[in-house]
Amino acid sequence: MKNKTMPVVQYSFAILVLLFTLAPIAWMFVTSISYHRDLISVPLKWIPPAVTFQRYIDIFTNPNNDIAYAFKIAMFNSLIVCGIVTLVSLIVGLLASYAFARLKFVFKEKLMYLILFTFMVPSVVLVIPLYLMVSRLGMLDSKITLTALYLSMV
Structure with a gap:
């Protein structure tokens, strides 16, 4: 029984570490495509209701x-x-x-x-x-x- 549960624990731990590692990168991307009003709203909206790529357009074209x-x-x-x-x-x-x-x-x-x-x-x-x-x-x-x-x- 121990041999069958060990891979589950290992994969669960690996997925947890992966989430903690990728969460800041995902948050940076979400904040880069969010409007400022959505970032300072209370409660914080983790998924932006409106998306804008204007920051990227400004950086590369203007x-x-x-x-x-x-x-x-x-x-x-x-x-x-x-x-x-x-x-x-x-x-x-x-x-x-x-x-x-x-x-x-x-x-x-x-x-x-x-x-x-x-x-x-x-x-x-x-x-x-x-x-x-x-x-x-x-x-x-x-x-x-x-x-x-x-x-x-x-």
């Missing part, structure tokens, strides 16, 4: 819209930062993994443990100290800073 301009700049900045971080991470990771796999050097095992330990520290713990450091250096709102911080956490 170049004079401030929101569309800000969206395009944000997407371009994200592509630049993500591209640089991905490229540098791949290069450094490939070279480091080759060195650890093929070469023999002093403190190899201790260095491996040090790298492993850095992955055990949650990134959230570092957010406030990194913000204070970057703020004191006057480097806020910079793509270089964002790239360096992402690289330090990868």
Whole structure:
């Protein structure tokens, strides 16, 4: 009997996790196609009575819209930062993994443990100290800073 109920429990748990994972994405989509009055109404309407795609139309077709301009700049900045971080991470990771796999050097095992330990520290713990450091250096709102911080956490 235990073997037959275990898959049911596992699938139920998997479906529950899936719902919790996809719910914020679904809510973002619902809010993007809802009118503002529906979003601030009490009680909250989870399924919008009226749907509008005007926000998407404005972003992709109206170049004079401030929101569309800000969206395009944000997407371009994200592509630049993500591209640089991905490229540098791949290069450094490939070279480091080759060195650890093929070469023999002093403190190899201790260095491996040090790298492993850095992955055990949650990134959230570092957010406030990194913000204070970057703020004191006057480097806020910079793509270089964002790239360096992402690289330090990868």
